[in-house]
Amino acid sequence: MKIHEDIIKCRICPRLVQFREKVAKEKRKQYIDEKYWGKPVTGFGDIKANIVIVGLAPAAHGGNRTGRVFTGDRSAEFLYRCLHKKGVSNLSNSLNVNDGLQLKNTYITTALKCVPPGDKPTTKELFNCFNYFDAELDTLKDSKKIIALGKIAFDACIKYYKNKFPDIDLKHSFKHSEYFKMPDNKILYGCYHPSPRNVNTGRIDEKKMIKFLDLVYS
Ligand code: SF4
Structure with a gap:
């Protein structure tokens, strides 16, 4: 994908920029011998997919270390x-x-491409x-269902649709397992983030997540 470059x-x-590079330099003890990625992290998976999963941001010692969301x-x-x-x-x-x-x-992708301190990005x-x-969502032309993991991801998806369809009043708010038809007929699902x-x-557990995935992947 060109946008990834x-x-x-x-x-x-x-x-x-400062935080992602600081984490990459200081490292966590258990990964001390690894070279951290320390850069923005792009989406991953099948670009012809029908289903898109959106998280918040890469984790400090997860995506920011490995370079994959x-x-x-x-x-x-x-x-x-x-x-x-x-x-799946x-x-x-x-x-x-x-x-x-x-x-x-x-x-799978994220609303924010760099790890924020405390997992809290600013507006x-x-x-x-x-x-x-x-741009990433636009590229995923075959997508039909979007899973937003948590409120920030959900709100980023709503913003995407508000920008594309400014005349439509979208007032949906995040709720686990609730889903909404978007103006382009895609379905947006809310799901607790698996943090x-x-x-x-116990807000989310394996049973609840599988039940949710059954709903989306049916
Ligand atoms: S969060 Fe996004 S806009 Fe900000 S530095 Fe990272 S890639 Fe660039």
Whole structure:
């Protein structure tokens, strides 16, 4: 994808550039011998997919380390265990860019392409990165269903549609397992983000996630 080349080179947000590079330099002890990616992270998967999964942003020692979205962290571990059970991925975890992972009829990306401190991007950073997200979604011409993992991802998808269809009043808000028909007939689903916090508190568990995936992949 041409847009991926532009994303990888981006240095628009000073705070995020500084943070992603600091994390990549300091590293986590267990990954001390690895070379961190430390750059923006693009989407991954089948660009002809019918289903698009949208997360928030790469994780500090996940995507920002490995260079692939939802790779090498606990969110990935949970998500891919569920996707594998549904037959969507060939592997039950996403460990690194050389692991041979393949997605069936699915593309995964994030609303923000750089890791934000504390997983909390500013409004300006989301605004800066929106053009990339917008261009990426435009490229996925065969997509029919979009899963937004969490409120920030959901709101980025709503913004995408508001920009494309300014005359339509879209007032949908994020709710797990709720879905809405968008003006182009695609379906937007809300789903709790598979973050360790949501998994540890039981907000989302494997049973709930599989039930949700059954709904989308039916
Ligand atoms: S978050 Fe997006 S706009 Fe900001 S530096 Fe990263 S890629 Fe560029």
